[in-house]
Amino acid sequence: MTTKAQERRQKLRMDLIDTAERTIAAQGLASLTARGLAKEVGCALGAIYNVFPDLDTLVVSVNSRTLTAIDRTMVQSVAPPSGKFEAAQEFMVGLALAYARFAQENTNLWSCLFEAGMQSSEPQPEWHQDEHLRLFERIVEGLRPIAPQAPDDRLWMLARALFSAVHGIVQLGIQERFVAVPESELEEQITIVVRSVTRGIRKEFD
Amino acid sequence: MTTKAQERRQKLRMDLIDTAERTIAAQGLASLTARGLAKEVGCALGAIYNVFPDLDTLVVSVNSRTLTAIDRTMVQSVAPPSGKFEAAQEFMVGLALAYARFAQENTNLWSCLFEAGMQSSEPQPEWHQDEHLRLFERIVEGLRPIAPQAPDDRLWMLARALFSAVHGIVQLGIQERFVAVPESELEEQITIVVRSVTRGIRKEFD
Numbered sequence: 001m002t003t004k005a006q007e008r009r010q011k012l013r014m015d016l017i018d019t020a021e022r023t024i025a026a027q028g029l030a031s032l033t034a035r036g037l038a039k040e041v042g043c044a045l046g047a048i049y050n051v052f053p054d055l056d057t058l059v060v061s062v063n064s065r066t067l068t069a070i071d072r073t074m075v076q077s078v079a080p081p082s083g084k085f086e087a088a089q090e091f092m093v094g095l096a097l098a099y100a101r102f103a104q105e106n107t108n109l110w111s112c113l114f115e116a117g118m119q120s121s122e123p124q125p126e127w128h129q130d131e132h133l134r135l136f137e138r139i140v141e142g143l144r145p146i147a148p149q150a151p152d153d154r155l156w157m158l159a160r161a162l163f164s165a166v167h168g169i170v171q172l173g174i175q176e177r178f179v180a181v182p183e184s185e186l187e188e189q190i191t192i193v194v195r196s197v198t199r200g201i202r203k204e205f206d
Numbered sequence: 207m208t209t210k211a212q213e214r215r216q217k218l219r220m221d222l223i224d225t226a227e228r229t230i231a232a233q234g235l236a237s238l239t240a241r242g243l244a245k246e247v248g249c250a251l252g253a254i255y256n257v258f259p260d261l262d263t264l265v266v267s268v269n270s271r272t273l274t275a276i277d278r279t280m281v282q283s284v285a286p287p288s289g290k291f292e293a294a295q296e297f298m299v300g301l302a303l304a305y306a307r308f309a310q311e312n313t314n315l316w317s318c319l320f321e322a323g324m325q326s327s328e329p330q331p332e333w334h335q336d337e338h339l340r341l342f343e344r345i346v347e348g349l350r351p352i353a354p355q356a357p358d359d360r361l362w363m364l365a366r367a368l369f370s371a372v373h374g375i376v377q378l379g380i381q382e383r384f385v386a387v388p389e390s391e392l393e394e395q396i397t398i399v400v401r402s403v404t405r406g407i408r409k410e411f412d
Contacts, residue, residue, distance in 0.1 A: 168374015
């Protein structure tokens, strides 16, 4: 393959990810079609499949960007934890609230993280699974000063529990169908749950 | 309308709900079509719309049964709370674990509660919203002995937070895509979160 052809492929790849990201952000994953993408990008329908094996793989690239954006938001919006329990606890509350805000402001991209590839039985590619792990690593590092004696596998378990609990509050809060949550209440619910669980973790390893 | 015609309509109504419930339980909401239903029940396609204004309304009837079944499971699987904090706390853990088990054993029917009507902008009918409230009432009554001094609106808020947190753990645990949760860990995650949050609630009103 010539360098020129490689460059063209690389540009098409970026154009497709950019356009898919815009489409999902504006209208949700269900609106993403190969035909619509090809039209928007100005390429032949078949050209998409020279760059991506299928749409699911393209969506993984969009989700990868979303995870990076979530990570960036979480890192920027809170100060790193000091050694004190209360500071570490508030750091965790801050992480959770940053996650909630990202979901509120980027609802379609955020939903796509949990919808993508759900129909297919293929596991997500390993490099993308590693990106999920990095998000949990962030939570584990936040929990460490709360329970420095806790073994790593316990901290990972607690990180999964805490993430899922906060995720549930955010999701049902945004969905507003099953649990009618006033918007002002969402942050309070998250704060209560994160403070309680972090206190419980400290108590366990006291 | 003659009584006979009323009876026929009533029987068709029940047949349609039974069949829709079986289809959703076996294959999920996405597999439910009016054409498939008519074929299975043995009625004309148009006959469905003599009994239900649309499929969404039929699905609400299925969801109504699911909520009743969840309520029954929650009530049967735990003893009513005594006055002691620890007993009340374990009652709440029991409610949450019963909810998780129901979701694990009836995943498609349970998912349907949160998927149904998401595309439509119509609110769910009020009688069905009341059924959601009844589920939360169950949680509020469980929380009351933990914080007898708490005003009702605070208890409802805490019930919403607790339900959503447990729901998130169950959902991501069952989905197993974003958070890879070993099955044996699900109950432990729920127990930790419910114990921590109930302890937090007691502390708040001590």
